[in-house]
Amino acid sequence: MNPLFEPIIEGILADGFGVADNFLSPNEVKALASQLHKRHEAGQFRAAGIGNQQVMVEQAIRGDEILWIDEATATPDEAAFLQRVGEFVEYVNQTCYLGLREFEFHYARYPAGTFYKRHLDQFRSDSRRKLSVICYLNTDWQETDGGQLALYLPAPGGKSEQQLIISPTGGRLVCFESGRLEHEVLPATRERLSITGWLKTI
Numbered sequence: 001m002n003p004l005f006e007p008i009i010e011g012i013l014a015d016g017f018g019v020a021d022n023f024l025s026p027n028e029v030k031a032l033a034s035q036l037h038k039r040h041e042a043g044q045f046r047a048a049g050i051g052n053q054q055v056m057v058e059q060a061i062r063g064d065e066i067l068w069i070d071e072a073t074a075t076p077d078e079a080a081f082l083q084r085v086g087e088f089v090e091y092v093n094q095t096c097y098l099g100l101r102e103f104e105f106h107y108a109r110y111p112a113g114t115f116y117k118r119h120l121d122q123f124r125s126d127s128r129r130k131l132s133v134i135c136y137l138n139t140d141w142q143e144t145d146g147g148q149l150a151l152y153l154p155a156p157g158g159k160s161e162q163q164l165i166i167s168p169t170g171g172r173l174v175c176f177e178s179g180r181l182e183h184e185v186l187p188a189t190r191e192r193l194s195i196t197g198w199l200k201t202i
């Protein structure tokens with residue numbers, strides 16, 4: 001049993017989502033946030049898209065900028081992050097038989113005031129996306145900073161759905177079934193940083 005990964009798996013099996021508060025250490029959070037900022041200052045980020053919409057339409061839906069993390073150009077800290085994700089994938093495959101084969105991750109930077117409206121992560125009809133993973137890189141995040149992840153949990157038996165609110169606290173990892181849980185990023189009053197990705201089948 002892996003004490004870091006097991007609670008995430010148990011959460012996914014029981015509730016459709018799992019949370020681990022110390023997936024990254026405070027030092028790892030700081031190192032990755034600083035590399036995110038360096039890459040952002042170097043002009044490597046692009047406005048995130050949602051398909052073939054116009055930019056104005058897209059900004060009304062999501063306001064983050066992203067940069068895909070490429071193994072070939074990864075810094076040692078980024079490589080260490082991907083390595084831990086790889087170990088998690090292996091663990092999921094041993095315990096859940098989801099048949100995960102690949103993963104893809106990007107940095108996301110939400111400038112103050114931006115958000116991502118309610119959506120499902122398989123919107124591009126990429127049904128290979130099985131699990132969505134988000135890891136937050138925010139040091140000293142306060143309740144009043146906003147920017148929470150809202151998960152919409154379908155209630156069984158036609159009862160009304162439940163909204164679950166999760167703060168983007170540094171080091172915290174959230175994982176949920178991509179095709180099942182609608183979710184939303186609420187507006188934040190300060191810059192909000194994360195690494196987001198998908199664990200996929202072939």
Ligand SMILES: O=C(O)CCC(=O)C(=O)O
Nearest residue numbers: 116121134149185194196
């Ligand atoms: O950053 C988050 O909390 C969620 C991001 C998200 O939903 C996405 O990138 O698809």
Ligand SMILES: [Fe+2]
Nearest residue numbers: 119120121183
């Ligand atoms: Fe999403």
